[in-house]
Every structure is written in structure tokens, then in C-alpha cells.
Amino acid sequence: MIPMEKAIVCACEDVTVHDVDEAIARGLGDIESLKRYTGLGTGPCQGKSCLASALRLCAERAKAPRESLVPFRSRPPQSPTALAAYASLPELQPLPAVAPSAPRGPHPLMPRERLPERADVVILGGGIMGLALAWNLAAQGSQKILVLERGYLCEGASGRNGGGVRAQWGTPTLIELAKESIDFMGRFAQELGINVWLRKGGYLFLAEDEETVRRIEEGAAVQKRHGLSTRIISAEEAGELVPELDTRRFLAAAWHPEDGVVFPWPFLWGYADGARKRGAQIETFTRATGIEVESGRVRAVQTDRGRVACDRVVIAAGAWSPQVARLAGVELPNKPYRHEIVSSEPLKPFLGPLVSMLGSGLYFSQSMRGEIVGGMGDPKEPPGLNQTSSLRFLQRYSRALTELVPRTGNVKLLRQWAGCYDVTPDHSPVLGETPGAAGLLQMSGFVGHGFMMAPAVGRRMAAWMGGAKDDIFERFSVGRFAEGRLEQETFIIG
Amino acid sequence: MAESISFSLDGDRVVGVPGDTIAAALLRSGVTTFTRSIKYHRPRGPFCLSGSCGQCLLRVDGVPSLPACRVRIEEGMACERQNGPLGVEADLLRATDFLFPTGLDHHHLLVQSRLLGRVALEVARRLAGLGELPVHEAKVAKGELRTAPLVVIGAGPAGLAAARIAGAKALLLERDQRPGGAALLGIDPAGPDAAWVASALHEFPGVLLTGAEAVGLYPNDSGLPGNGLLAVRLEDKLLAIAVEKVIVATGGAPQPVPFPGVDRPGVHAARGLLKLHAQCGVRVGARLVVVGDGKELVDCARALRRAGYELARVVSATSELPPAEDLPLVVGAPLRALGDPVRALEIAAKASTERIACDAVALAWSPAPLHELASSNGAAAAYLPELNGSPLIVDAEGRTTVPWIFAAGRVCGLGGAGAVPSGEAAAAAACK
Numbered sequence: 048m049i050p051m052e053k054a055i056v057c058a059c060e061d062v063t064v065h066d067v068d069e070a071i072a073r074g075l076g077d078i079e080s081l082k083r084y085t086g087l088g089t090g091p092c093q094g095k096s097c098l099a100s101a102l103r104l105c106a107e108r109a110k111a112p113r114e115s116l117v118p119f120r121s122r123p124p125q126s127p128t129a130l131a132a133y134a135s136l137p138e139l140q141p142l143p144a145v146a147p148s149a150p151r152g153p154h155p156l157m158p159r160e161r162l163p164e165r166a167d168v169v170i171l172g173g174g175i176m177g178l179a180l181a182w183n184l185a186a187q188g189s190q191k192i193l194v195l196e197r198g199y200l201c202e203g204a205s206g207r208n209g210g211g212v213r214a215q216w217g218t219p220t221l222i223e224l225a226k227e228s229i230d231f232m233g234r235f236a237q238e239l240g241i242n243v244w245l246r247k248g249g250y251l252f253l254a255e256d257e258e259t260v261r262r263i264e265e266g267a268a269v270q271k272r273h274g275l276s277t278r279i280i281s282a283e284e285a286g287e288l289v290p291e292l293d294t295r296r297f298l299a300a301a302w303h304p305e306d307g308v309v310f311p312w313p314f315l316w317g318y319a320d321g322a323r324k325r326g327a328q329i330e331t332f333t334r335a336t337g338i339e340v341e342s343g344r345v346r347a348v349q350t351d352r353g354r355v356a357c358d359r360v361v362i363a364a365g366a367w368s369p370q371v372a373r374l375a376g377v378e379l380p381n382k383p384y385r386h387e388i389v390s391s392e393p394l395k396p397f398l399g400p401l402v403s404m405l406g407s408g409l410y411f412s413q414s415m416r417g418e419i420v421g422g423m424g425d426p427k428e429p430p431g432l433n434q435t436s437s438l439r440f441l442q443r444y445s446r447a448l449t450e451l452v453p454r455t456g457n458v459k460l461l462r463q464w465a466g467c468y469d470v471t472p473d474h475s476p477v478l479g480e481t482p483g484a485a486g487l488l489q490m491s492g493f494v495g496h497g498f499m500m501a502p503a504v505g506r507r508m509a510a511w512m513g514g515a516k517d518d519i520f521e522r523f524s525v526g527r528f529a530e531g532r533l534e535q536e537t538f539i540i541g
Numbered sequence: 542m543a544e545s546i547s548f549s550l551d552g553d554r555v556v557g558v559p560g561d562t563i564a565a566a567l568l569r570s571g572v573t574t575f576t577r578s579i580k581y582h583r584p585r586g587p588f589c590l591s592g593s594c595g596q597c598l599l600r601v602d603g604v605p606s607l608p609a610c611r612v613r614i615e616e617g618m619a620c621e622r623q624n625g626p627l628g629v630e631a632d633l634l635r636a637t638d639f640l641f642p643t644g645l646d647h648h649h650l651l652v653q654s655r656l657l658g659r660v661a662l663e664v665a666r667r668l669a670g671l672g673e674l675p676v677h678e679a680k681v682a683k684g685e686l687r688t689a690p691l692v693v694i695g696a697g698p699a700g701l702a703a704a705r706i707a708g709a710k711a712l713l714l715e716r717d718q719r720p721g722g723a724a725l726l727g728i729d730p731a732g733p734d735a736a737w738v739a740s741a742l743h744e745f746p747g748v749l750l751t752g753a754e755a756v757g758l759y760p761n762d763s764g765l766p767g768n769g770l771l772a773v774r775l776e777d778k779l780l781a782i783a784v785e786k787v788i789v790a791t792g793g794a795p796q797p798v799p800f801p802g803v804d805r806p807g808v809h810a811a812r813g814l815l816k817l818h819a820q821c822g823v824r825v826g827a828r829l830v831v832v833g834d835g836k837e838l839v840d841c842a843r844a845l846r847r848a849g850y851e852l853a854r855v856v857s858a859t860s861e862l863p864p865a866e867d868l869p870l871v872v873g874a875p876l877r878a879l880g881d882p883v884r885a886l887e888i889a890a891k892a893s894t895e896r897i898a899c900d901a902v903a904l905a906w907s908p909a910p911l912h913e914l915a916s917s918n919g920a921a922a923a924y925l926p927e928l929n930g931s932p933l934i935v936d937a938e939g940r941t942t943v944p945w946i947f948a949a950g951r952v953c954g955l956g957g958a959g960a961v962p963s964g965e966a967a968a969a970a971a972c973k
Contacts, residue, residue, distance in 0.1 A: 052801035052802055052877055053581070053583075053638075053642075053643075053644060053801065054799045054800055054801045054803070055583075055797075055799060055803060055804040056799045058578065058585065058588070058594065058595065058596055058797070058804045059579070059594075059595040060579060060580065061578050061579055061580035061581050061583070063643075063644050063799075064799050065643050065644050066644055066646075069646070084648075090579070090595055091595035091598060091606060091671075092593060092594050092595040093913070094913075095593045095594065095794045095909070095911065095913070096588070096589065096593060096594040096595070096794060096795075096796060096797060097797075098909065098930070098931070099796050099909040099924075099929050099930040099931070100796065100797070100798060100799050102924040102930075102931065103926060104799075106924070106926065116923065116924035116931075117921070117922060117923050117924060117931065118912065118913075118916060118922055118924070118931045120916075120917070121912070121913035121914075121916045121917040122917060123756065123757035123758070123759065123772070123917050124756040124757045124772065125754075125755065125756050125757060125913045125914050125917070126592070126754055126756050126774070127606070128756045128757075128772075128774055128779070129679060129681070129777070130679075131679035131680075131681045131777075132681055132684065132774060132777065132778070132779040133684075133779060135681050135682070135683050135684040135778075135779060136684035136685075136686070136779055136781055137684070137686060139762040139763055139764070139770075139781070140762050140763070140764045141762060142760055142761075142762045145760070233655070234655060236651075236652040236655070236658050237652065237653065237654070237655055237658075240649065240652050241648050241649060241652065242647065242648055242649070242650060242651075242652055242658065242661075244662060244665075245662075246662060246666065291674070313648060316648075392605065392606050392671065392672065393579065393669065393670045393671045393672075394605065394670045394671070394672055394673065394674055395669075395670040395671075395672065395673050395674070396666055396667060396669065396670060397673075397674050415662075415665060415666060415669060416669050416670070417669040417670025417671065435759075435760055436757075436759065436917075437759055437760065437762055438757060438759045438762060438763075438770055438772055438781060439762045441757075449679070453678045454674055454675055454676070454677070454678060455674070455675075456675070456678050456679025456681070457603075457604045457605075457675040457677070457678075457679040458605075458674070458675060459606065
């Protein structure tokens, strides 16, 4: 008997025509979603040998309109290039952020059907926050819930983060939110039917000077009081956990073995599917163009697919939230900052924990696919909605990583990208009602760690919207900035 | 100069000829399986033979996943095949391929049970990845910052034509060791050939860097004047060049089409085989089946015959039969490639299934435009089925949608006879 033979589309990642058909059947037939769902084009050749076939399949099988048939966004480097080569460059200078050009007209993939004339809740932003909220809200029954996403699912920061999830935070609220969320991630597959590959390899925070050592010691004390098993360990002990580290480059480390990494994209598909099954409507490639507020109350959302009357609007647009809030005449104090990430070639497993150098903001982990995925904060990054990649980042990241893990010098980088952090003045989120606009609810300001809080925030926000009492929606309200009661979080990396 | 060079593959001695790439030396010695695929452990061998695909990656002297088709052999070099924990030739993990005949859906694998999910996670983690972490620290030359008013990327017919017009102000980059690109393959007897390349180079007064691959085009954060910052890998050294203008003439990459068995060892890009023969004098057996469509099929089949191959059949996958009475043409859709390495191609001909015996299969569909360098910086590209890929959108002067990025040749859909005129037009516009 000759076994059935696979028709391979992408040889790097072993993606078959059958896989492509599956993705299309799930409504993920646009080229960016197809890439993320099947993995095609994410291997060593970065799509140079499969993109043409993939676009042909999109045209023929997904009946994608001609004007939508453009390549998925190409990411540098255009050919795998060693970390050591980037590290050897002199440091480059940050550039002022370029204002993104306003989108011209509706998205080529915008569905033609008009949106419903009425919904109870309209959620603006189909990232993990909005989708987690939709799934939880939909469980309450009766309400008509509509989620609007201007691009594909995963287009924003929820699809661009490094996948690190940790409970090691500096304030009790965030520790609780993260603990509950990580618990939920552990049973996400059973609840929502898709694997998110939570791997609890731990988080290792390295402290390179005495002041940072004091910081991690204080953090560990708070975390211990809230039931975490965080320990401060010596550089030598850290070297036993990750033998490739150059232990001369730091003094001590905070170690919490219950933290880990996930594969971010399936969270969005899982929540979206789950919410749809519960009756919520999720519309991609659809833009909100206005929010009507009359006599201090939200009345409707205008979109490029018609007006939707509603009682409540939730702004869950990540770094774009200030822009969206402005549609209702509301100013948020959040500022967007670019954050860049890079992924290496796939390597056999060698690295258990996510490692972060607190001072420099370097962090890296090994994904389930074997890639070293990491980033590094940039104190000189100017504010702005900027999602372009830079050579400056590759140089700084490569130098920092090869100094800390010298054996990575000949590891090649495959793909870099950028997303935007949604940064608030006190590094704590913006949640709850908006003064002067009843029914306009905020769900933003998560400073690059919203992804790992979303399961808990979504659950609590839905419960609060259903009438339950929950003080975080008072404490973190946007009114706090005017009233001067800030909620300072200090354990930010990147 | 030595007449032969010996190196090793998985500890066994292999002898090659000076100038051979690793891929050429291994194919010359009859090695066809270069690696195992990442998920199903399917056997894989070199496809494109031009550094674009990911099917020939080997560990070389302790460095993982280097393209065997681009690295030249050196005396004593140690090559190891990857992703076959028990040996790449008889990899037991190839059972994955048979156990999951329609594929393994990792998104929904064992989602019912938390416990089984954890087992799946542990197993999947251990099987993931391709190469092992390098053993040694890297030794690289120090990177450099430079400026250039005009960089021409790619020294094929379009890039050479552009550089010749632009003159001394142009810096010309070629990722191969030898400039010429498609002109060296002998595909179009009436088009530019090696002699044309030599004369174009002779007339170009500027600087040519070979072995120089443009790996990224970024906003210019160098502090030096220029519209963009071009990262160029020159052997193991990185140059960051602040550029006023660039002409992208990166050509195309050969494309496989998804039919069963297309990924097996013994299925190669027709242009890859022509390059292998032109560069290293190596042929993969004697008899080929060539499959593809249109002019590319006819041109490549004839060129392969000139390179010494016998043509078992030339299969036109579109119903139109190109006029070429000298070729053993047949209309048929490829159904499957059989054997490891491939020894036959099954096609759906008019009324029946035909099995054509061969030593290897050559695919001759148009190479897809290599738009990535320009499109990553915002230059628009759009899919055109007739060009088998997404050319950059340009005006009559080769200007892309980014004013300082120009394009010429196949990358903007002007390959073949269009390459030289498009290079000249782009250079004239870029020098205005």
C-alpha cells in the first residue's frame, strides 16, 4: 500500500495544501492569517519559496478579491544573518517616530454585508482584551455583542508580543491578575479547544548591580506575600539553570519557576471562535469611524459598514486607544511606544526559562518551535505609533544577547517585527467608566503586558459590566490621572 | 592549487573539486538526502540551488543550518546533517509522516485532556527545532558604516545594465561570487550571456562587491546622510550603508508547486540545475523530466539539453502547448513524484495517467520576484498569477511607490528581454 502523500506548500515548515484548506475553512484565508495559522512562510526561507503558491491558493480556494492579493508583510533580515554580525556594528541613533499615513478607504477584505443596526455592547479592538471580554460577556446570554477589528486577528500587539507570561509583578493587583490568567492559560485548550502551548519554564530576572538586586529582593518579598514561590538566587545558581549564561555579567537573579511562555496567536482564534459560538459577532477588516455621545451617554458607533446603535462601547484598541477615544472627544493619557522583537532560526531545545536582564531591558526565551524570541527596551525610543523595524534594535539586541550568551554569536536571525506598547503615566491600566460619557468603557493601558493579564481582566470586566462589584474598575479609572491618585507599577521590562 | 578537497559528512570522507559548493560536492558523490524536514521528518535535498529555499541546510564546522548550495568546501570541513536524531538516512522519526497521512494538526492535537496536552507539549518541544546551538563563540570582522549615493542590488542583466548607465557613482552588489545572474544560465541564447556580462563590467567604472548580500533595508538611523540604511552581509562582515537611492534588481526565486512528492530529494528547480552545471559542472543523473509552463518551460528545457541532460519528457502543466517541435512535449498536470530520490513523475495526461521514469525532475515555472527587500520598506507589490508571484509596482522609469527605491528586471516583472532596458531606464531616472 502506498501511503497517502502530502502535497507540501511550504517545505520549511511542512505545511500542506490540506492545512491551507483547513485555515480557509476556519475563515483564516487572508494571507496574513494563513501565514500565522498554518506557519507557512515562517521558516528559514521566510516565504521565498511558498508565497506564490499560497497566494494562488488564496485566490483559487478562498476566493480572495484580487486587490487583496498582496504578499504578507516581509520582515528583515531578507536572509538569515548571524547575531554576531549585527553585534559588531557601531551603535546607531534613534529616529523620530514617523506618523503613520491614514488608511485610504476601506480594507480590500472588508466584508460587504452591512453591520447590524443595533447591539448592546460594541467592543472596539479585536485583540486579546476585546476578545476575552466578548467571550466572557457572551456567557451571560441575552446581550448582543459586536467586536470590531480594523485588520486581521493578530494584527495588533496581541499578535506581535514575545509570548512571555509571568506572575512576578511589583503590585498585588497585577500579581493576582497574572496568577489567575496563567491558571486559565493552563486549561485554555480544554475551555476553548485550541492549544496555546503554555510551557512553564520559569522566568529568570537577572540583576546586574546592587540597586537592581535590592529591587528584585523587594519584588520577591511582595510576591511571596501573595503566594508566589519567587526566590533570589546567586549568579552561580542561575548558571546552573541556564549553563550558556556568562555569569560574570550579573550579581543575582529572581527565579520563579511557575512563569512561562505561550504561543500568542491561538489565544485570539480560540477566544474569537468561543465568543462566536456563544452568539457574539466578530467582524474583522472593519473600522470604527465615529463614536456618538449625546447628553453624556454613548448612543452609537459609526463604521465603514454603517452605523450601529448601542448602549455601551468598550475601547480595547491597545496603543490605538487614544486615537479611538478621540472619536468620542475623550483624551486618554496613554502614549504609544514602539517595541521591537526578533526571532532566530529554530534550534533544538536548550533554554528552559525566559531570561531578562532588568537593567538593559533585554529578554529572550525559546519558543515551542525552537526559535530564540526576544526583545529589548529602548530608553531613547520616541513616542509614536511606529511599527517599522530598525537596524538600531538589531545591533543593540544582538550585542546584549551575545555578551550574556556568547554561544549565540553564530545563531542566525530570521525575522524581526515591531508592535506598540500602550503606556500610561503610572504604568498601570485604564479601566472602567469615562467621566462625562456614560457607557463609554475603557480597557487599555497595559504597557506591553496586557496579553498575560487578559484572561483575568476579561472575566472581571464582564462580571463588573454585569453588575458585580470590583474595585479595580474604580481604582484604575481614567479619572485617577486628573485626581492625582496614581497606581505605580515598577516591574516593567522592555 | 589542489586537484581535490576532502571534507566530511556525518564523519564520512567526501572528496570534491576546488570551487565546489557543499551541495555540488555531495550531489557529485551521489548524496541526495541533505536533511530531514522539521515536522514530518521527510527526506529533503537541495531544491533551488541558489540560496533561496531552506531545503539544503547543514551544520558546518559547528554552525547550524547553513545553506549547502552557497558555502564552498574547504579542506577538512566537517558537515553534519540535521534533524535525524538516529541518522538522517534511516531516520526513525519519519514514522510521523506515515502516522499522520493527512498531516498533524498541532492546533487541535489532544485538546480534550489537560494531562495528554502536557504530554504533547513535552514531546513536541523535544522534537522541535532544526540545528543545535553552536558550540563556539563567533569570530566576525567588525561591522562598518558607509555612505553611498546609489546602490544597485543584484548584478544580473538588469542590475549590470543599470550600473553601466549610472557609472562611477553606483555601488554594485552581487550576492554570488560571480556577477551575471540569469545571464550565466544560458536560458536565452539571444539574450545577455557571459560575454555580455564581461563587457558590461568592463564599461562599469564603479565598485562591484561580490559575495555581498543585501539583508535589510531600513529607515536611516545611522546619523549619516541618506534616505535609507542598507544592511549588507559581506562574507562574515556586516556593512551598514546609508543610501540616497537604491535600484533593486534582485531577480526572482525558483518556485516549487504543491503536488505530492514535490519536496522529495531529486526534485530541483530547473534554473538551479542550470546554475549547478554552469558553476560546478555537476549534473544530477542523465535523464530529466522537465515540468512547468510557457516560455520558461521551453527555454529551461532547451538549456538543460544544452547542458548535457537527456530529456525524458517536457511536461506542460497548462493546456496550451508552447510551440517547440524539438522537445518531447506533452500536456499534463503533475500528480506525484515517486521514489527517494525521485525516479519517476506521474502526470495526468489527456486521457490517462502516465508514469515517466527519470533520474531527477526539474521544475520550470517562472521564478517569483524577490520583492522582499523593497516591500519590507513600504514599496508596494501585488500578486500577478501570470508572473507566478508579486512583482514590485513601478512606473515607466522603474520608480516604486517609495520615491528613492527603484526597481529593474524580474523583481518588477520585467525579466528576460525586459531586463536590460528596465535597468537602463531605472538608472537614468535615479541619476536625474
